[in-house]
Amino acid sequence: METVIIGSGLGGITLAEELHKLMPERSIRVLTQETHGYYARPMLSHGFTRDDIEEKIILKSFDTLRALGIEIDAGCTVTAIDREKRQLLLLDHGQERLLSYELLILAPGSEAFVPPPFQTLGSQLRFVNSLDDLIGLRRLREQALAADVTPSWGVIGGGLIGCEIASDMARAGDAVTLIHPLPKLMERQLEDEDATLLAQVLLEQGITLRLEETVKTIRGTEGAMNIALQEEILGPFTGIVLATGFKPRIGLAQSAGLKTDRGILVDEWLRTSDPSIFAIGDAAECANGQIYAYVLPVRQQASWLARYIVGQEAKPWSPPDFKPRAKVHGFTATLPYKN
Numbered sequence: 001m002e003t004v005i006i007g008s009g010l011g012g013i014t015l016a017e018e019l020h021k022l023m024p025e026r027s028i029r030v031l032t033q034e035t036h037g038y039y040a041r042p043m044l045s046h047g048f049t050r051d052d053i054e055e056k057i058i059l060k061s062f063d064t065l066r067a068l069g070i071e072i073d074a075g076c077t078v079t080a081i082d083r084e085k086r087q088l089l090l091l092d093h094g095q096e097r098l099l100s101y102e103l104l105i106l107a108p109g110s111e112a113f114v115p116p117p118f119q120t121l122g123s124q125l126r127f128v129n130s131l132d133d134l135i136g137l138r139r140l141r142e143q144a145l146a147a148d149v150t151p152s153w154g155v156i157g158g159g160l161i162g163c164e165i166a167s168d169m170a171r172a173g174d175a176v177t178l179i180h181p182l183p184k185l186m187e188r189q190l191e192d193e194d195a196t197l198l199a200q201v202l203l204e205q206g207i208t209l210r211l212e213e214t215v216k217t218i219r220g221t222e223g224a225m226n227i228a229l230q231e232e233i234l235g236p237f238t239g240i241v242l243a244t245g246f247k248p249r250i251g252l253a254q255s256a257g258l259k260t261d262r263g264i265l266v267d268e269w270l271r272t273s274d275p276s277i278f279a280i281g282d283a284a285e286c287a288n289g290q291i292y293a294y295v296l297p298v299r300q301q302a303s304w305l306a307r308y309i310v311g312q313e314a315k316p317w318s319p320p321d322f323k324p325r326a327k328v329h330g331f332t333a334t335l336p337y338k339n
Contacts, residue, residue: 002026002027002028002029002071002100002101002102003019003026003027003028003029003101003102003103003104003105003309004029004030004031004088004099004101004103004104004105005028005029005030005031005104005105005107006030006031006032006078006104006105006106006107006108006252007030007031007032007106007107007108007109007281007283008030008032008034008038008062008072008074009038009041009107009109009281010041010281010295010298010299010302011107011109011280011281011282011298011299011301011302012030012032012105012107012280012281012302013030013038013060013065014298014299014302014303015105015107015280015302015303015305015306016028016030016065016070017065017068017070018302018303018306018307019306019309019310020068020069020070021306022306022307022310022312023310024069026310027071028069028070028071029070029071029072029073029099030065030070030071030072030073031073031076031078031088031090031099032072032073032074032075032076033075033076033077034074034075034130034131035074035075036058036131036132037058037059037060037061037062037064038058038059038060038061038062038065039057039058039059039131040057040059041130042295042327043056043057044057044128044129044130044131044133044134045128045161045164045165045168045327046164046168046327047128047134047137047138047168048137048138048141048168048169048171048172048174049168049171049172053134053138054131054134054135054138057131057134062074073090073092075092075093076090076091076092076093077090077091077092078090078252079091079096079252080252080255080256081104081252081253081255081256081277083256083257083274083276083277085100086100086101086102086104086276087099087100087101088100088101088104101276102276103276103277103278103309104276104277104278105277105278105279105280105305106252106253106264106272106277106278106279106280106283106284107279107280107281107283107302108248108249108252108281108283109248109249109281109282109283110129110246110247110248110249110282110283110293111129111246111247111249112127112129112242112244112245112246112247113244113245113246113247114242114244115244117215118156118215118218118242118244121218123222124218124220124222124225124240125218125240125241125242126140126239126240126241126242127241127242127243128161128165128241128243129246137239137241140222140223140238140239141172141174141238143223144223144238149238150173150174150175151169151174151175151238151239152174152175152176152177152235152236152237152238153166153169153174153175153176153177153237153238153239153240153241154177154179154225154227154234154235154237154239154240154241155169155176155177155178155179155240155241155243156179156215156227156240156241156242156243156244157179157180157242157243157244157245158178158179158180158182158185158186158209158211159185159186159188159243159244159245160186160189160324160326161243161245162178162180162241162243162244163178163185163186163198163202163326163328164326164327164328165241165243166178166202166207167201167202167205167207167328167329167330167331168329170202170205170206170207170329171205171329174238175206175208176206176207176208177207177208177209177210177227177234177237178202178207178208178209178210179210179213179215179227179229179234180209180210180211180212180213181212181213181214182211182212183211183212184196184199184211185198185199185202185209185211186198186326188338189323189324189326189337189338190326190333190335190337190338191335191336191338193334193335194333194334194335197331197333197334198326198328198331199211201328201329201330201331202328204330205329205330210229210234213229213230214229214230215227215228215229216228216229216230218240220235220236222239223238223239224236224237225237225238225239225240227240246282246293247262248262248263248264248282248283248284248285248291249283250263250264250283253272253279253283256274258272258273258274258277259272259273260285261285262285262291263279263282263283263284263285263291264279264283264284264285265285266278266279266284266285266286266287267287268286268287268316268317268318269308269316269317270284270286270301270304270305270308270317278305280298280301280302280305281293281298281301281302282298284301286317286319288319290319292319294322294324296320296322297319297320297322300317300319300320301317304317305317323336323337323338324337325337
């Protein structure tokens, strides 16, 4: 029996490392679908201006973590949780197997949110939610360059991630059109003055902004995609990137009968409705109703939970005072961020 962590993102790996430091004799196993290693997900939206991104984004290889004494099952999918038996059903390289746990921590992260109008488009859309996503986009870009064509992108969504991606693509020399349904970019984070400044910065980078526009449909094949607005057809684009937000991965928890809402519901001790299962990161909906998807709170959740598990923490977890920051080339907000 051992402590099992599902997910190898910031929350999962930080928890595994901190727990191992505090109690080296404890058996810790991380289950992950990833095969590349532990990487810096925030760097994904800056993966077009750096030729070495596929190597530099890796913070630690899985072999490095194994050498520390942490078991890593890579390329592994957890398909079911049997809470009564405290067992997991795994699909590991095509083979099913069972794994018992004493304590289970869910840190599955989030996936791209696809609005209903786009859900039937399938492979016509690209995302920047994983290293595999980024590698796919970079290969598509290389194909265009090999054909002596300037890569061109349609980015749908003018939130934080969409603006970062668009800016990095433009900095790499690509043609970019950014489409947003609202009159202001990053309306959740920026005051009006800074939203205007951000738009100016992106325009100066050569990005075409289409604000207050609704995408009607997407047509074409990869390498020659078109976006149909209400009264105009845009393109052709090398590819279309959907950046309309993320949603917590809660399917496994739901199928196990754990309480969920927007995320996996946890109390002030990050415990789910099952006392032997905890959840952290951007899949966990905390007691205050918030989901924390940024580096600082996720890292603090993981460190706090490690201390709590070994009996070194007597106070509930409380979120840090923080505000997200956009990492758009050439942009610095002049006013405090909203949230």
